[in-house]
Amino acid sequence: MSDSISAEQLRLFIERIERLEEEKKGIADDIKDVYAESKSTGFDTKTMRHIVRLRKMEKHHRDEADALLETYRNALGLH
Amino acid sequence: MSDSISAEQLRLFIERIERLEEEKKGIADDIKDVYAESKSTGFDTKTMRHIVRLRKMEKHHRDEADALLETYRNALGLH
Amino acid sequence: MSDSISAEQLRLFIERIERLEEEKKGIADDIKDVYAESKSTGFDTKTMRHIVRLRKMEKHHRDEADALLETYRNALGLH
Amino acid sequence: MSDSISAEQLRLFIERIERLEEEKKGIADDIKDVYAESKSTGFDTKTMRHIVRLRKMEKHHRDEADALLETYRNALGLH
DNA sequence: CTTCGATGTCC
């Protein structure tokens, strides 16, 4: 019987994951749509993707700097 | 003036995309959480990922088979 | 001296890689040629690519013989 | 009858393609091996890939320049 | 740290 319980649990986990992956795909499609709309408005999507990537990198670096600052503050007993 | 209008439009497109990418990342994190929970329940996540991938392929496979059948039907003048 | 040894080693690695990439490109071109020949014989290359893809997926599917995977698949009622 | 001839032709084309794809994959694996060996020798593979890409681009540009030169020579009736 | 899968870019 515990086998069928495990099987049921497994099924539920798998289904949760598949549901989330569907949602993720939906959002990816939305992103595609925005790029398509931008393109039809006359923007160059390749350049736009470049900008998005750069901004993500910059954000990443800012976050790293913040984390480092936090580390230092903690090391110094500040809060 | 039209330059600043374009710049504003571009900014809005970029922000919509960045918003959607945030959401996408949130869902990706949710998926990670489900795998972590599965793992702590005793399941092997590597195998689970395998299953998810296979089921996706099988679904894809079924869809392709349907499309191929359609191609053949059209080639034969059936509808 | 060790610098020039490293530089020489690096050069050799790069050249091996470039040689292999040339070979790979040659084969990719051969594949293109076969599709072109098929097309001129009257076959629809899009459908052919479809078939090649399906067969690859089926092969992949058949190669999945892992016991744990099998267990999970059974638990989910897959076969 | 012509159907079975076509079917046989198709099968042969598909098999040639699959054979070539196997070869291509083998070479791709060889390339991976060289990178792995380079890495274990202490080289940074990311940088190496960068170099390979740059050299390919440079070669591409040289080839383009050569083609242009050839065009000019032909236009001028030189050989 | 290394392998592998997923994502994104280029053609």
Next chain:
DNA sequence: GGACATCGAAG
């Protein structure tokens, strides 16, 4: 839409 390279996760 397909092939390829890069990036990031997972073990």
